[in-house]
Amino acid sequence: MIxxxxxxxxxxxxxxxxxxxxxxxxxxxxxxxxxxxxVQLVLESDRPLAAVAKSLGINDSTLGNWMKRRRTTARAxxxxxxxxxxxx
Numbered sequence: 001m002i003x004x005x006x007x008x009x010x011x012x013x014x015x016x017x018x019x020x021x022x023x024x025x026x027x028x029x030x031x032x033x034x035x036x037x038x039v040q041l042v043l044e045s046d047r048p049l050a051a052v053a054k055s056l057g058i059n060d061s062t063l064g065n066w067m068k069r070r071r072t073t074a075r076a077x078x079x080x081x082x083x084x085x086x087x088x
Contacts, residue, residue: 030058035066042067 030038042052042063049067053060 036070038063039067039070 038052038056038058042049045052049063050060053063056063
């Protein structure tokens with residue numbers, strides 16, 4: 001769940017001494033929690049993916065990949081559930 005504090009962090013409103021999202025910096029490894037919250041932010045907001053990605057300081061194709069991975073994972077889970085619940 002995205003809290004006000006985490007959404008402020010994701011939107012870059014919180015102070016970050018490391019200078020997140022600066023072009024030319026070393027690529028950062030994002031945690032799964034960060035990726036999940038970023039995807040959730042797109043799904044729950046009325047803003048386009050590109051606008052959310054820009055506010056997070058990441059490339060919109062990166063955020064799009066995270067969303068695609070989430071859809072693929074959800075589809076696979078639904079598929080497994082159907083096979084497991086089928087009568088013998």
